[in-house]
Amino acid sequence: MEARYNFKEIEPKWQRRWEAGELYRVTETDSKPKYYCLEMFPYPSGNLHMGHVRNYSIGDVVARFKRMQGYNVLHPMGWDAFGLPAENAAIHRGIPPAEWTWSNINNMRRQLHAMGISYDWEREVATCHLNYYRWTQWLFLQMYHHGLAYRKKAAVNWCPSCATVLANEQVVDGACERCHTDVVPKDLEQWFFRITDYADRLLADLQLLPGWPEKVKIMQDNWIGKSSGAEVVFRLEGSGAEIPVFTTRPDTLYGVTYMVLAPEHPLVAQLAAGTPCEEAVADFVRAARHLSALDRTATEKEKEGVFTGAYAINPVNSERVPVWIANYVLMEYGTGAVMGVPAHDQRDLEFARKYNLPVRVVIQPPGEELDGNTMSAAYVNDGVMVNSGPFNGVPNREGIARVTAHLEVSGTGKARVTYRLRDWLISRQRYWGAPIPMIYCDRCGIVPVPEEDLPVILPEGVEFKPTGESPLTYCPDFVHTTCPCCGNPARRETDTMDTFVCSSWYFLRYTSPHSQEQAFERDKVDYWMNVDQYIGGVEHAILHLMYARFFTKALYDFGLVGIEEPFQNLLTQGMVLKEGSKMSKSKGNVVSPEEIIERYGADTARLFILFAAPPERDLEWSDQGVEGCYRFLNRVWRLVAAYADAVRRDSAPLAVTTHTERELWRLLHITIKRVTEDIEQRFNFNTAISAIMELVNGCYRYQDTVPAGEQNLPLMGTVLKKMVTLLAPFAPHIAEELWQGLGGRESVHLETWPGYDPQALATPEVTLVVQINGKVRDRMQLPAGLPPAEVERLVLQRDKVVDMLAGQQVVKVIVVPDKLVNVVARKKCI
RNA sequence: GCGAGAGUGGCGGAAUCGGCAGACGCCCGAGACUUAAAAUCUCGUGGACCUUUGGUCCGUGCGGGUUCAAGUCCCGCCUCUCGCACCA
Numbered sequence: 021m022e023a024r025y026n027f028k029e030i031e032p033k034w035q036r037r038w039e040a041g042e043l044y045r046v047t048e049t050d051s052k053p054k055y056y057c058l059e060m061f062p063y064p065s066g067n068l069h070m071g072h073v074r075n076y077s078i079g080d081v082v083a084r085f086k087r088m089q090g091y092n093v094l095h096p097m098g099w100d101a102f103g104l105p106a107e108n109a110a111i112h113r114g115i116p117p118a119e120w121t122w123s124n125i126n127n128m129r130r131q132l133h134a135m136g137i138s139y140d141w142e143r144e145v146a147t148c149h150l151n152y153y154r155w156t157q158w159l160f161l162q163m164y165h166h167g168l169a170y171r172k173k174a175a176v177n178w179c180p181s182c183a184t185v186l187a188n189e190q191v192v193d194g195a196c197e198r199c200h201t202d203v204v205p206k207d208l209e210q211w212f213f214r215i216t217d218y219a220d221r222l223l224a225d226l227q228l229l230p231g232w233p234e235k236v237k238i239m240q241d242n243w244i245g246k247s248s249g250a251e252v253v254f255r256l257e258g259s260g261a262e263i264p265v266f267t268t269r270p271d272t273l274y275g276v277t278y279m280v281l282a283p284e285h286p287l288v289a290q291l292a293a294g295t296p297c298e299e300a301v302a303d304f305v306r307a308a309r310h311l312s313a314l315d316r317t318a319t320e321k322e323k324e325g326v327f328t329g330a331y332a333i334n335p336v337n338s339e340r341v342p343v344w345i346a347n348y349v350l351m352e353y354g355t356g357a358v359m360g361v362p363a364h365d366q367r368d369l370e371f372a373r374k375y376n377l378p379v380r381v382v383i384q385p386p387g388e389e390l391d392g393n394t395m396s397a398a399y400v401n402d403g404v405m406v407n408s409g410p411f412n413g414v415p416n417r418e419g420i421a422r423v424t425a426h427l428e429v430s431g432t433g434k435a436r437v438t439y440r441l442r443d444w445l446i447s448r449q450r451y452w453g454a455p456i457p458m459i460y461c462d463r464c465g466i467v468p469v470p471e472e473d474l475p476v477i478l479p480e481g482v483e484f485k486p487t488g489e490s491p492l493t494y495c496p497d498f499v500h501t502t503c504p505c506c507g508n509p510a511r512r513e514t515d516t517m518d519t520f521v522c523s524s525w526y527f528l529r530y531t532s533p534h535s536q537e538q539a540f541e542r543d544k545v546d547y548w549m550n551v552d553q554y555i556g557g558v559e560h561a562i563l564h565l566m567y568a569r570f571f572t573k574a575l576y577d578f579g580l581v582g583i584e585e586p587f588q589n590l591l592t593q594g595m596v597l598k599e600g601s602k603m604s605k606s607k608g609n610v611v612s613p614e615e616i617i618e619r620y621g622a623d624t625a626r627l628f629i630l631f632a633a634p635p636e637r638d639l640e641w642s643d644q645g646v647e648g649c650y651r652f653l654n655r656v657w658r659l660v661a662a663y664a665d666a667v668r669r670d671s672a673p674l675a676v677t678t679h680t681e682r683e684l685w686r687l688l689h690i691t692i693k694r695v696t697e698d699i700e701q702r703f704n705f706n707t708a709i710s711a712i713m714e715l716v717n718g719c720y721r722y723q724d725t726v727p728a729g730e731q732n733l734p735l736m737g738t739v740l741k742k743m744v745t746l747l748a749p750f751a752p753h754i755a756e757e758l759w760q761g762l763g764g765r766e767s768v769h770l771e772t773w774p775g776y777d778p779q780a781l782a783t784p785e786v787t788l789v790v791q792i793n794g795k796v797r798d799r800m801q802l803p804a805g806l807p808p809a810e811v812e813r814l815v816l817q818r819d820k821v822v823d824m825l826a827g828q829q830v831v832k833v834i835v836v837p838d839k840l841v842n843v844v845a846r847k848k849c850i
Numbered sequence: 851g852c853g854a855g856a857g858u859g860g861c862g863g864a865a866u867c868g869g870c871a872g873a874c875g876c877c878c879g880a881g882a883c884u885u886a887a888a889a890u891c892u893c894g895u896g897g898a899c900c901u902u903u904g905g906u907c908c909g910u911g912c913g914g915g916u917u918c919a920a921g922u923c924c925c926g927c928c929u930c931u932c933g934c935a936c937c938a
Contacts, residue, residue: 234854235855238853239934242933242935243933243934268938323936349936350938360938365938367936631862631863639862642862647876648876649875702866704864706874706875711873711874713875724892
C-alpha cells in the first residue's frame with residue numbers, strides 16, 4: 021500500500037469500478053428482504069449545494085448499511101426537472117429550457133458520481149422526459165376519470181412576478197413561496213385536484229405513520245385543519261334567502277346578536293341594494309378587495325365592518341339580527357358567513373364593542389355571574405346554558421349535540437365538519453411543465469385527450485412572452501387540434517401542471533423506470549413499496565409530502581397500487597448553516613461542495629457532514645471541522661498502511677491472550693455494537709463515527725504500547741478489517757482501498773456487516789464508583805459480577821471509605837451492579 | 851395568541867432506561883521529531899479555591915420540588931428556532 025492517502029486517485033478509480041461492476045444495480049428477488057431507501061430528488065439547479073450533500077450522504081449511509089446487512093436495497097436517483105428557473109433562464113439568457121435543464125442534470129449527475137453515492141443509475145428518471153411526463157399526463161386522466169380533477173372558476177392566488185397561479189400550499193404569509201412577491205387574488209378558471217375528498221383519510225392515516233417525526237404530522241394535521249360543528253341556516257328577512265353559517269359552537273346559538281358576511285360573499289351586493297347603506301357597503305367591499313392577502317389576514321388588524329341594512333332571522337328563536345360585512349370573515353373558510361356571538365367569542369366581542377352591538381351571555385360559568393354589558397373578555401370555556409329557551413340549564417358540552425339535533429329536526433341546520441384544506445390548484449400559466457392533456461371543443465365541451473394519444477408533447481422553439489398566459493397559448497401548432505369526439509377543430513389546454521404533480525408519484529416510477537406500457541408495473545410496485553426510509557428537508561412537510569400521500573391514496577382507490585401510504589419512515593434533515601444562518605448567495609456564506617471535494621475528497625466531505633451534528637438538527641459548517649475529518653482519514657490510512665503488508669501475508673490463527681490484547685478485542689466489539697445501534701436505531705451517525713475514531717485511537721494505543729515484535733498480527737488484522745467495514749458506509753472510497761490493502765478480494769461494500777460477540781463485551785474487572793451521600797469519593801477495581809452484598813461489604817471495609825465515614829452512621833447503601841455504590845450516612849446522634 | 855422543538859466548556863456536540871457531566875472532534879497551550887517549518891506523535895485543556903503529591907467547592911437557561919442519586923422526572927418561569935395564526 022502507498023504510504024500516503026491519495027484521495028484524488030482512489031476516489032475516481034473506485035467510482036469507475038463500482039459503475040463498471042454494476043455494484044449497486046438491483047432487481048427483484050425473493051432471496052433477500054427488500055429495502056427501499058429514498059432521498060428527495062433534487063431540482064436540477066445546476067450545482068449540488070451542501071443541503072444536497074447532507075441529504076444524499078445520510079441516504080447513502082442507510083443504503084450501504086442495509087445492503088451490508090443483507091437487504092436487497094433499492095436506492096435510486098432522478099430529477100424533479102420541470103419548473104420555473106429553466107423558463108426564466110430562457111427568458112433572460114435565451115437558452116431553451118430543455119437545453120438548460122439537461123445540461124444542469126449532466127453537471128449534477130457528475131457531481132453526484134463524484135460523491136460516490138451508491139445509486140442504481142440504471143433507474144434514473146427525469147420528470148421533464150417524455151417517457152416520464154406522458155405518465156404524469158396519464159395519471160391526470162385517471163384523476164379526471166375518477167372525478168378527482170375538475171375545472172372551476174375561483175379566486176386564486178396569482179404571483180405577478182412568476183406570472184402564474186399558485187396552490188394554497190405555495191403561499192407563505194401571503195407571498196409566493198418561491199420569490200416572496202405578494203400574491204394577489206385573481207378570478208380564473210383553473211384545474212384542481214379534489215384533495216379535500218381525502219382530507220379525512222389524510223388526517224386519520226397519520227396514525228399509520230409512527231416512523232414519521234411528530235412535528236411533520238402535527239404540521240399536516242394543522243394544515244388539514246379539521247373542525248367539527250354545525251351548519252346553521254339563517255334566513256333573510258323579506259326575501260327569505262338562505263345564509264348558512266358554520267359554527268363550532270351551536271350551544272351559543274341563542275347568543276347571536278348579529279351576523280357577518282365576508283366582503284366577497286355572493287349575497288353582499290343584493291343585500292344592500294336599495295338601502296341607505298348601499299354606497300358604504302360598496303366602498304367597504306372595494307377597499308377589502310384591494311388589500312393584499314397578507315394585510316387581509318394580519319391578526320393585529322383591527323376588525324372593521326359595515327352594516328348592510330338587511331336583517332336575518334335566527335332559526336332557533338326567530339330573533340331578528342342585523343347582517344354586517346366585516347374584514348375578519350374569510351370567504352374561503354366555512355360558508356363565508358359567521359354568526360356573531362360576542363359574549364363567547366373574542367373576535368365577535370371586539371367587533372360588537374366597536375359597533376355597539378348587544379352582548380348576550382348564554383353560557384354561564386360555574387360560580388360566577390357574567391354581565392354582557394361589562395365583560396371585557398369573551399367567555400369561551402364550559403358552563404351551563406342560559407337565555408337559551410328550552411336548553412336552559414343544559415351543560416354546554418351536552419348542548420352542542422342537543423342544539424344540533426334540534427336544528428336537524430327543524431330542518432334549519434345539520435352537523436357539519438369543515439376543513440382548512442383547499443382543493444389543490446394544479447394549473448400553471450407557464451411553459452416548462454407537463455401539459456394538461458385536455459381539449460376544448462365548441463361542440464363537445466371539455467374532452468380528455470384519449471390515452472392512446474398521449475403524450476401531449478411539449479413543443480420546442482416556443483416564444484416566451486411574459487403575458488400572464490402560458491406561452492403555449494401563442495403556439496398555434498400546439499393549440500390547434502381536433503376534437504377526439506367529433507373530429508372538429510378544437511383547442512388544447514395550454515396550462516401546464518404544477519411540478520408537485522410530477523413529484524407526487526416518482527417513487528413509484530423508480531420501481532419500473534423503463535416501462536413503455538405503464539406508469540409503473542404493479543408487481544414491481546408490490547415488491548418494492550413502501551419506501552422504507554425517506555429522507556429530505558422539512559420544508560416539504562406539507563407540500564410534497566401531503567401531495568404524495570394524496571396521490572398514493574387516490575391510486576390505491578383506482579386499484580393501481582396496493583398501499584395507502586407511500587413513506588413508511590421519514591427522516592427530516594436539518595439545514596446546513598454557516599455563521600449561524602442558512603447558506604445563501606445573497607448572504608455570501610455559501611460553501612461549494614465541489615471545492616470541498618476537490619480539496620479534501622468526497623469521503624472527507626461526507627464524513628464531516630455526518631459527524632458534525634445528528635441528521636435532524638441544523639448543522640454549522642466548520643472549515644476546521646472538515647480539516648479534522650481529513651486528518652482522521654489520514655490517520656486511518658497510516659494505521660492500515662503500517663500493517664497492510666504484514667496482515668496480507670499473515671496466516672496465523674487468531675488468538676487473544678494478553679490483557680492488552682483482550683482490551684483491544686473488547687474495544688472492537690464495543691465499537692461494532694455502538695456503530696450498529698447508532699445507525700440502525702437512532703440515525704446518530706455523529707456518534708457512530710466518534711465510536712470508530714475511538715477504535716482507531718485504541719489501535720494506535722496498542723501500537724504504541726506493545727513493542728513491534730510482540731504485536732499480535734492476526735488480532736490487528738482482524739480489528740483493522742472490521743474497522744474498515746464499519747467505516748465503509750460513511751467513507752466508501754477509502755474503505756474500499758484499505759480493504760483491498762488488507763487483502764480483501766471482493767468489494768468491501770459486498771461484505772456482511774460485522775456482528776459483535778456479547779461475550780467479548782464482558783470484562784473481568786470493573787471500575788466501581790464509590791459515592792458518599794451522592795458525591796463521588798473513590799473508585800475501586802473489582803471483579804465483575806460480584807453480588808451486591810459482597811460489593812457493599814468490600815466498599816465499607818475500604819480504608820478511605822472508613823476514614824470518610826468517621827463519626828457518621830451508615831443509613832443505607834445503594835448498589836448499582838458493576839457501576840456504582842452510594843453510601844448514605846449521617847452524623848451519629850450521641 | 852396556539853402548537854412543536856431546543857437551551858450543556860472557547861466552539862460543534864456526547865451522556866441511549868434516573869447512576870462518574872463534558873465522549874469524539876475543533877480551537878488553544880506545552881513537549882517530542884526537525885537546521886527550520888509543515889506534517890506527525892505525546893501530554894494538557896469547564897470554573898473557582900487550597901499547603902503540595904493531591905484535595906475541596908461550584909457547574910447542564912432561571913426558580914422550586916421528587917429521589918440515596920436529576921442534564922435526564924414533576925411544577926413554575928425566561929430565551930431562541932420552527933410551524934400555524936381573525937379558521938367562526
